[in-house]
Amino acid sequence: MTDASRTTSTDERADAAANAVTSADRRFASPVTDGGLAVATAGPLGPSGVDRPAREASVPPASSGGRRRLVDRRWFVIVGGAIIPVALLLTWQLVSTSGLVPVSMLPSPEMVWLAAVDLAQRGLLGLYIAISTQRVFIGFAIGAVFGLVVGAIVGLSKLGDILLSPTLGAVRAVPSLAWIPLLILWFGIAEDSKIILIAIGAFFPVYTIVAAALRHVDRQLLEAGRAYGLRGIRLFTAVQLPAVVPSVISALRLALAQAWLFLVAAELIASSMGLGFLLLDSGQNGRIDRIFLAIILLAVLGKLTDALVGLFERWAVRKWA
Amino acid sequence: MAAASATAREASPIAHSAAAAPVSLRGIGRAFASQGGSRQVLRDIDLEIAAGEIVAILGPSGCGKSTLLRIAGGLDRPTQGEALIDGEPVKPYDARSAVGFQEPRLLPWRTLASNVALGLPKSTPRAAGREQVARLLDLVGLADFAGHRPREVSGGMAQRTSLARALARNPAVLLLDEPFGALDALTRLKMQDLLLDVHAAEPATILLVTHDVDEALQLADRVILLGHEAGADGAPPATQGAVVVQTVIVPGHRPRDRGSAELAELRGRLLDGLGIDRHGAARGIETGTTIPHYPY
Known part of the structure; x- marks a missing residue:
């Protein structure tokens, strides 16, 4: 556990540990720290009904052990978004140079x-x-x-x-x-x-x-x-x-x-x-x-x-x- | 356990204490409109609570325990009867009482300290308010987490913050609606001891709704059992609405020995009142007798 959680009383440590286990499942099986505090998901106790976007996205997985999937890598997000525009541009170029469609149309x-x-x-x-x-x-x-x-x-x-x-x-x-x-x-x-x-x-x-x-x-x-x-x-x-x-x-x-x-x-x-x-x-x-x-x-x-x-x-x- | 809580009490005294106020519920009834008429949930509830007393309300699920608490706090209005705090009628969202909800209900965009500050009376000067918040966070053992957001702490910590927020109001009457119901068993026991410490330091009148018989016996001076009166020979009740079916005065001073035989007997009686079979009489063992030693 982290330093911050070590200072807490035993019951909190138990809580945090239990929560760390559940959240670790979602976060690529690695203990996640956030600002030195084990992020404890409030679960049913949390203020319900408020639309809170999951924070996981902004939490980088721990450096040791956990492997990041391709879709979580920043360069892939940018490159992936560009794939279809580039493919469209290439197709457009090919179609227009091949003379399949007259230039008055395309x-x-x-x-x-x-x-x-x-x-x-x-x-x-x-x-x-x-x-x-x-x-x-x-x-x-x-x-x-x-x-x-x-x-x-x-x-x-x-x-x-x-x-x-x-x-x-x-x-x-x-x-x-x-x-x-x-x-x-x-x-x-x-x-x-x-x-x-x-x-x-x-x-x-x-x-x-x-x-x-x-x-x-x-x-x-x-x-x-x-x-x-x-x-x-x-x-x-x-x-x-x-x-x-x-x-x-x-x-x-x-x-x-x-x-x-x-x-x-x-x-x-x-x-x-x-x-x-x-x-x-x-x-x-x-x-x-x-x-x-x-x-x-x-x-x-x-x-x-x-x-x-x-x-x-x-x-x-x-x-x- | 007793020694530990005694030291905790010495370690975190609250400088100024609220003047606890008596609560009177007189002939309270509450009916809710439902399709094709109204449904009576509570009726004829008469309850006098002395200043500084701790009263636990027990009852089967859906019998109107929370409704009664909400009426006492001005979150709901009775359809019959009246609720008084210190002899004066309860106003909507009465400022003399503070409610601890079943869920922490903290504002997720505020820090724990700022959530506790929400409970401060409006007239509190800024500096005194900050001091009071720091003291309360210390009292509930969260001094190190003042700057954290609710989502960054555990359920038990959030519930303790909620308790600190209720105490920040410096309430004459503290209304707690199954405050520890959603916590794990161990955390719940610690919270109960914490509540007793708080009550010793700041003796408000406490009305506590719970579904946990042991919790009621551990905390309360008096346990009120709400339920439906059975008609003659187990026939369905003649009138709708839950009434006080049993009142138990809990002997002994707090904190009580969780394992005492006296409490076990009271627990049995309350469980009977709740319609739970304690599986003693069924085996021909007379309840209340000690378990025979080997060889039988």
């Missing part, structure tokens, strides 16, 4: 690359990416804030739930494109209408997930909080808010993805810049290389921003969960 990777270089030389590529990213982030921020506030109202107050849920559920059912004519009439064709549409897209995942998470905060913890004199805002900050932090973050992640989805719809509103405009414009001009470019850029940007939120998520889960 441009070669090189043509897409040249289209990117061409746009970059005209100073358009950076501009389009920047304006699209800006629209996504502003719309996402507005939608997420509203989603958090309304989600909190609906999740915490029975009255709020009764009054707001049916209406919001109906509004959520409206497809993104259906908003466009209305938004143009109300807000014109400038940035406002586009950002509002993206905000609508980002609002609903946050609202839905936050409201549900708050409604399902562990009742036992809530009762314990109340029994110890917490009410209203103090109960919210001490129990409910920390309990839903993991859910809030996954809601934000989903909302960001949704914001990118709504971007293209937003940029169909008489825009003259952005990746959605690039798609629309290229479609009308038959520039299939630029269509491919825009699609690839949307995929890569979406994945990159998602990865950023993922890093934030890992930090927050370590801190709160």
Whole structure:
């Protein structure tokens, strides 16, 4: 056992030893230490119902004895994720050079690359990416804030739930494109209408997930909080808010993805810049290389921003969960 | 065991003690709404608990033990009768009592120290609060684990933290709902001794729900057995709801000898009351007699 557990009384040592045995089964049959303390899984005694991501992932197995499986190695995680994109790229190259499909239907990777270089030389590529990213982030921020506030109202107050849920559920059912004519009439064709549409897209995942998470905060913890004199805002900050932090973050992640989805719809509103405009414009001009470019850029940007939120998520889960 | 707990008592005195308060349960009844009417769980419970007394509530599973405890703490309201602490009605989530739940119910994102601090009365000054938390963690033997999160400690340690949190409230009445039920047998015995040490240092009125007859006899001044009255000749009871079917005053001072014959006899009576056969009379051995020596 570790130093820390040696200082504990006999019963704790027995507990910790028993727990170490069970956890060792899962952790490649090696005693696991974490910060000098044998990690004792609380089992049925642990605060139940709280969604706690397993900590095993962040615990490196002991250096002696235990062999790490391939799927646990960091380099393999990165390389493994790249296998399919690289294979797709190779297949694409092979198909387009073999002449099986005419280039008017499937441009070669090189043509897409040249289209990117061409746009970059005209100073358009950076501009389009920047304006699209800006629209996504502003719309996402507005939608997420509203989603958090309304989600909190609906999740915490029975009255709020009764009054707001049916209406919001109906509004959520409206497809993104259906908003466009209305938004143009109300807000014109400038940035406002586009950002509002993206905000609508980002609002609903946050609202839905936050409201549900708050409604399902562990009742036992809530009762314990109340029994110890917490009410209203103090109960919210001490129990409910920390309990839903993991859910809030996954809601934000989903909302960001949704914001990118709504971007293209937003940029169909008489825009003259952005990746959605690039798609629309290229479609009308038959520039299939630029269509491919825009699609690839949307995929890569979406994945990159998602990865950023993922890093934030890992930090927050370590801190709160 | 007695000597060990005596030294522990000297080693961890609590500077200021709570003024224990008497608890009165008068004609308590509780019915729960169920499909097609209501189901009476408790009825006509009358119980006077003196300040500083330890009362254990025993009873078969589902008889309303926990409900009675929750009513005493203001976590639930009775449908009949009233609960009083110190002569005044129990308010919702009454500040005069502290509840130790069956599960530790610690906030997983807080350290043990910060979880104990949750129990401090709202008006506690910051520095005094820190001092009190440190003292309580020391009392339950967790001074070295103040900075750990609940998931990093064992179930017994989490339950002790939960007890420290309840004590941090400086309660006049301590309500414990099967606090050691989920612990292994040895840890449970140690926790019982710890509770007695705590009670000696800080004599709150303790109402303890348990399903363990030995635990009740070891800890309590008085054991209340809840159950359903049988009708005449074993017929089903005429009225719904559990009542106090037996009250046992436990003789002797704590800590009690776990192996004493007197306690064994009381255990037998309580087990009878719980409907458990002690398999003595069945073999023609008169219960209460000593086991004959070889040769029979």
